[in-house]
Amino acid sequence: MTGRQEPYYVDYDRDFGLSGLTEAFALSPAPENTGAALGLVTEKLDAYDLECLVDSVDHLSADERGILGYDASHDGWGYADDLREDVRALVESPLTDEAIRAVWRAAAGGVWDPAAYGMSARDWLRRVDETCAARPPRKIPGRRPAPSSWWGARPPTADGIRDDVVAEIRSCRERSAGSLPSPDTLSALEEVAARVHPDLGFRLLLRVLKAHSVRIEKARYDRFQALGERFGHPAPLIDFGLDIAWPPLDTARRDATWDFGLSHLAGQAHQDWREDRQEVRKAAEGDDIGQTPGSAAAVLLEDALRLLRSALPDAAVTALWAGASDRSGRTDGRDWLRLIADVCRERLREAAPAYTPVVAPARTELADTVLREVRETASAVTDRIISPHWHPVPVTDVMDALEHVVTRIDPDLGFRLFLRVLNTLFVPLTQEQYDRYEAIGERFGYGEYHVSDVDYLVEAG
Structure with missing residues (x-):
């Protein structure tokens, strides 16, 4: 200095x-x-x-x-x-x-x-x-002496x-x-x-x-x-x-400013991060400002249950998590989801004991719109590998799993995980693509900064 x-x-x-x-x-x-x-x-x-x-x-x-x-x-x-x-x-x-x-x-x-x-x-x-x-x-x-003051x-x-x-x-x-x-x-x-x-x-x-x-x-x-x-x-x-x-917990209410649920948890992964109860607990306790206590756990539990109860093969679940978190070969996908569900239930017993978890019907009206975006990216990354030097996972496996989620499970969850995969792969985006993603996020009711997690991928025009 x-x-x-x-x-x-x-x-x-x-x-x-x-x-x-x-x-x-x-x-x-x-x-x-x-x-x-x-x-x-x-x-x-x-x-x-x-x-x-x-x-x-x-x-x-x-x-x-x-x-x-x-x-x-x-x-x-x-x-x-x-x-x-x-x-x-x-x-x-x-x-x-x-x-x-x-x-x-x-x-x-x-x-x-x-x-x-x-x-x-x-x-x-x-x-x-x-x-x-x-x-x-x-x-x-x-020094700024207080939040209400500027330059003293x-x-x-x-x-x-x-x-x-x-x-x-x-x-x-x-x-x-x-x-x-x-x-x-x-x-x-x-x-x-x-x-x-x-x-x-x-x-x-x-x-x-x-x-x-x-x-x-x-x-x-x-x-x-x-x-x-x-x-x-x-x-x-x-x-x-x-x-x-606080109003009753409602997983259909979109009041998070940033990402939420399983895609948010995937976004927390880093080099020293481990798939364990402590990391899940942090995410489950991460209610946003203005959210009913237990909201983070409720939406994370719903995402986990959607995948656990689906027909998505075990290997595809594992590939999906690897693609969204860049953590390949670390854990079995379904075992990981079971742990997530267990920790979320534990948190909900503390924060909202009267809440009964219910998996709401999927919002399918945007399935075709999201599927087009997934397929457009899939065609451009067919030769890519997740963690090529550590339990490599072909990106084609990840994109196939995303298609399954979008078409057969929940387009909303599929789109959120898709945004995470874009981050993992550092996929370059055009401004037109990003604008479409923002429009999709708006229709799903995402918060102000949710889709902006990928705005740094937009190439300068």
């Missing part, structure tokens, strides 16, 4: 600022006095700085750490600066002390009320600010996003659930969003809903995720601790 140094970026992957602090209070025993409460603030600052440190500099050499200004005695990544930004915004706001107190108490789960110790809400926040100010300032100029400054506030946050807070009043926070708390939250900053109002709204264990319907959850994306927040900031009323 020589010459001019670019700003170093570290993003939080969970809640941060004042809402992150209230989370620490809500998840801890009630402090016995003001000193203990401020001690909890210090613990939170230390924990966040350490988390940023581990994520950010562990991979750097000693020289690189020196260039970045890293000091082992104190990392100085600056979470205190971000907390101060939220705190000072409230202290300097036109909100009444009682409104600030209502928001703090609700977000912190009621475990710490400054009024019980002779302090106003503003006095308490000033003590928090003093605790933050006593720490060394951020050492790395230009909050992005310009659009009236639209402010209005959307306020609308979400107001809509909470229409719910009849007894677990909702008080109308005064909701009014105070609305003031934070409207008169202080919509980002802070949004994060505190989430903390209040989590602290009160308010169950959120899926439609509202989706709106929260959309708002979080607009603020630049990571999905776990919304997810962690939120009680979501």
Whole structure:
């Protein structure tokens, strides 16, 4: 690392600022006095700085750490600066002390009320600010201090996003659930969003809903995720601790952003990867953001059962897996599918015990369309071999197995495995072919980035 140094970026992957602090209070025993409460603030600052440190500099050499200004005695990544930004915004706001107190108490789960110790809400926040100010300032100029900030400054506030946050807070009043926070708390939250900053109002709204264990319907959850994306927040900031009323598992619902099922598992294979329970378990637990828990296991199980219950010969199953994963000669195809099914059932017993696996009828309307694409590629790769130096498998065996899947089992599964085979063989594609694949993926209801896994194969025109 020589010459001019670019700003170093570290993003939080969970809640941060004042809402992150209230989370620490809500998840801890009630402090016995003001000193203990401020001690909890210090613990939170230390924990966040350490988390940023581990994520950010562990991979750097000693020289690189020196260039970045890293000091082992104190990392100085600056979470205190971000907390101060939220705190000072409230202290300097036109909100009444009682409104600030209502928001703090609700977000912190009621475990710490400054009024019980002779302090106003503003006095308490000033003590928090003093605790933050006593720490060394951020050492790395230009670091992105929080997902909602760019180059140390909050992005310009659009009236639209402010209005959307306020609308979400107001809509909470229409719910009849007894677990909702008080109308005064909701009014105070609305003031934070409207008169202080919509980002802070949004994060505190989430903390209040989590602290009160308010169950959120899926439609509202989706709106929260959309708002979080607009603020630049990571999905776990919304997810962690939120009680979501998930819809029942349904393998016909296509809500994964990327690949899924058996084709996704094949895409995880790499040089050190093994066909074992641990790898299957990772895939079975890989629910996408916004998916009902157990979704990944359910679709993977359905793919495995389709092939297990089919008339596809054992050798063809093995060749199919080899072509999709580039892992020839490692395992018997049907034994592998049985292991997959076993692990998926295990995961579903934990995540969705009421779910009964059902293999839905195949969607056959696109069989001819997918078959044309498979045959066009098959004619161009007849002389290719999967793993030519290790249990070689003729590509013709793989393509024949794909044809069987497309015409006799499930065109959807066949097309997803076909895309994986294209990756294995590095088959050059024309833009016209890729456009057709995208159209097929759209008709199957695939996520935004599913087919784009093969866009790097498109030859420059």
